[in-house]
Amino acid sequence: xxxxxxxxxxxxxxxxxxxxxxxxxxxxxxxxxxxxxxxxxxxxxxxxxxxxxxxxxxxxxxxxxxxxxxxxxxxxxxxxxxxxxxxxxxxxxxxxxxxxxxxxxxxxxxxxxxx
Numbered sequence: 001x002x003x004x005x006x007x008x009x010x011x012x013x014x015x016x017x018x019x020x021x022x023x024x025x026x027x028x029x030x031x032x033x034x035x036x037x038x039x040x041x042x043x044x045x046x047x048x049x050x051x052x053x054x055x056x057x058x059x060x061x062x063x064x065x066x067x068x069x070x071x072x073x074x075x076x077x078x079x080x081x082x083x084x085x086x087x088x089x090x091x092x093x094x095x096x097x098x099x100x101x102x103x104x105x106x107x108x109x110x111x112x113x114x115x
Contacts, residue, residue, distance in 0.1 A: 020046035036108035063099030
């Protein structure tokens with residue numbers, strides 16, 4: 001099977017994340033929810049404490065994201081940067097303006113929602 005998601009099919013929806021104003025879309029969910037691919041948009045300045053319960057690879061399309069993982073120095077990811085966050089990592093994610101990311105998670109980071 002192959003699948004395409006056009007820009008007008010992203011269907012970004014608000015996501016409840018304390019400290020952040022975020023929209024997400026996961027238009028691709030793998031068989032048996034073994035992975036998801038979609039978009040994360042921080043629509044205004046945000047500071048989010050988040051523990052990853054999945055592995056995530058992300059690519060910064062717009063803006064910048066600062067990620068501080070417990071026990072490590074913070075890293076700022078900018079447009080064109082590819083990042084990886086390992087399952088179990090505790091982070092503080094800071095966005096000073098706006099950021100738009102492509103993300104891929106393994107397994108799918110949340111359950112499939114009915115439309």
